[in-house]
Amino acid sequence: MIIPSFTATIRERVQRIETMPAIPAVFLPLLKLLSNSAEEVKVDEVVRLVSYDSTIAAQCLRVASSPLFGVARPPKSIKGAVMSLGLRRVETILLTCCLGQAFPAKKWVLDPVVFWRHSLGCAMVCRKISEKLASADGEKAYMAGLVHDIGFMVNCLVFSKEFAPVMERACQEGIPLDEVEQATMGFTHCETGRALAEKWKLADEIIEVIAHHHALEDSQKGQPLVALVHLSDLLCRMRGLGYGYYERHKVDLIADPAWAILLQEYRDLEGVDLARFTFELDEAVEDIHALVSTVFGPAPART
Amino acid sequence: MNMLEESECLLKGWTVEILATDLNDRSVETAKAGIYGDYALRKTSDYYKRKYFSTVDEKRLEVRPEVKKLIAFNRLNLQDDSKMLFMKSMDLIFCCNVLIYFDGASKSKVINHFFSNLNFGGYFFLGTSESLMKLNDQFHLIHFPGTIAYWKPSLSRGKL
Numbered sequence: 001m002i003i004p005s006f007t008a009t010i011r012e013r014v015q016r017i018e019t020m021p022a023i024p025a026v027f028l029p030l031l032k033l034l035s036n037s038a039e040e041v042k043v044d045e046v047v048r049l050v051s052y053d054s055t056i057a058a059q060c061l062r063v064a065s066s067p068l069f070g071v072a073r074p075p076k077s078i079k080g081a082v083m084s085l086g087l088r089r090v091e092t093i094l095l096t097c098c099l100g101q102a103f104p105a106k107k108w109v110l111d112p113v114v115f116w117r118h119s120l121g122c123a124m125v126c127r128k129i130s131e132k133l134a135s136a137d138g139e140k141a142y143m144a145g146l147v148h149d150i151g152f153m154v155n156c157l158v159f160s161k162e163f164a165p166v167m168e169r170a171c172q173e174g175i176p177l178d179e180v181e182q183a184t185m186g187f188t189h190c191e192t193g194r195a196l197a198e199k200w201k202l203a204d205e206i207i208e209v210i211a212h213h214h215a216l217e218d219s220q221k222g223q224p225l226v227a228l229v230h231l232s233d234l235l236c237r238m239r240g241l242g243y244g245y246y247e248r249h250k251v252d253l254i255a256d257p258a259w260a261i262l263l264q265e266y267r268d269l270e271g272v273d274l275a276r277f278t279f280e281l282d283e284a285v286e287d288i289h290a291l292v293s294t295v296f297g298p299a300p301a302r303t
Numbered sequence: 304m305n306m307l308e309e310s311e312c313l314l315k316g317w318t319v320e321i322l323a324t325d326l327n328d329r330s331v332e333t334a335k336a337g338i339y340g341d342y343a344l345r346k347t348s349d350y351y352k353r354k355y356f357s358t359v360d361e362k363r364l365e366v367r368p369e370v371k372k373l374i375a376f377n378r379l380n381l382q383d384d385s386k387m388l389f390m391k392s393m394d395l396i397f398c399c400n401v402l403i404y405f406d407g408a409s410k411s412k413v414i415n416h417f418f419s420n421l422n423f424g425g426y427f428f429l430g431t432s433e434s435l436m437k438l439n440d441q442f443h444l445i446h447f448p449g450t451i452a453y454w455k456p457s458l459s460r461g462k463l
Binding site: 234235237238239240242246247248249250251252253254255273274275276278279 | 432433434435436444448449
């Protein structure tokens with residue numbers, strides 16, 4: 001449980017974020033578009049939005065060429081990317097690029113490269129698991145995975161003094177960050193992330209993921225999506241896509257209550273070979289590292 | 304070597320016994336000799352090389368006797384039910400890139416033997432890219448940082 005006075009402090013500090021990093025102009029309108037259903041979104045509207053920002057457009061095309069997105073011929077224009085990858089996927093690529101621009105790699109308490117590797121890794125795992133489940137929305141899952149830990153960005157930006165000893169202790173003792181956050185600060189990245197997500201007016205389901213991916217039992221809605229992100233997060237942390245330190249723990253994903261929640265929604269989860277899935281993830285790790293350098297490396301000068 | 308490293312810490316007071324087996328007599332003899340070349344030792348740290356190996360020649364190192372004496376080397380056919388049935392009380396079983404040569408039914412049989420050979424709470428390790436999917440549903444797949452293993456649940460069904 002979080003003490004009410006913390007909630008007020010978090011809200012007050014999150015207000016400062018708005019004026020700090022340079023959030024690309026297309027970012028918030030894109031978020032709004034993403035919360036609509038696919039049929040309601042017009043291709044031209046997305047292309048128009050992106051054409052406002054040539055840096056984002058160029059970066060989006062570089063990302064679309066990554067082996068992780070599996071296109072035979074890299075697209076040359078945003079419209080071409082939409083044709084070969086589909087609108088929903090291009091939207092998630094754009095979102096990835098915008099976040100990279102908004103929060104470029106600076107000296108943070110939590111190394112931004114490590115942070116983005118985890119976030120992007122989790123997004124990929126969410127999408128790959130969804131692809132194995134007939135009725136799951138892979139792109140929504142990707143977005144949920146990408147932003148699930150934005151609370152750490154908030155911690156680094158406006159709670160850096162409080163967060164520094166948390167990071168230090170977690171690294172030294174090899175224990176999960178959220179446990180040290182709770183014990184040391186009295187709140188976690190789930191609460192700080194939720195405050196930012198509410199300010200950005202992200203979709204309710206995504207806010208649920210950000211707020212409850214470490215405590216599923218507190219989640220009221222969007223349970224299968226929260227469960228998916230919870231499992232993907234754990235898996236990434238076990239396969240070298242964690243927070244940059246060795247976590248001394250082991251996990252039984254299939255015995256985790258999140259697995260049962262997901263299985264209830266998607267019966268075909270039963271046929272997923274988790275061991276093979278893990279090896280597939282290992283093969284994608286290098287691609288994820290490369291993609292992070294493309295998206296979240298030092299930003300090119302804006303023209 | 305890892306066991307010896309931990310003998311004064313995590314494994315203080317433990318008696319460690321290791322059984323190493325292969326179907327082929329010559330492989331067992333080679334393993335007994337404990338002589339390794341550059342390639343086999345490419346991932347072994349200098350610390351381990353200095354502490355647990357002696358030099359044979361320019362390119363080869365031999366495992367020291369204090370390590371060898373922890374290990375019993377035997378020929379074993381994993382499909383020999385009468386022998387497999389009598390191997391009990393194992394805490395850890397490593398079987399890497401062996402089951403890939405077996406057909407589905409033989410794999411299942413060997414894995415069931417491994418399950419009964421293990422103590423409750425024991426672990427079974429397979430090679431990279433191997434899976435027990437559709438072969439055994441009694442083991443729990445456990446993720447450790449950087450590796451996966453199959454766990455025989457404790458009798459109490461307690462936590463990991």
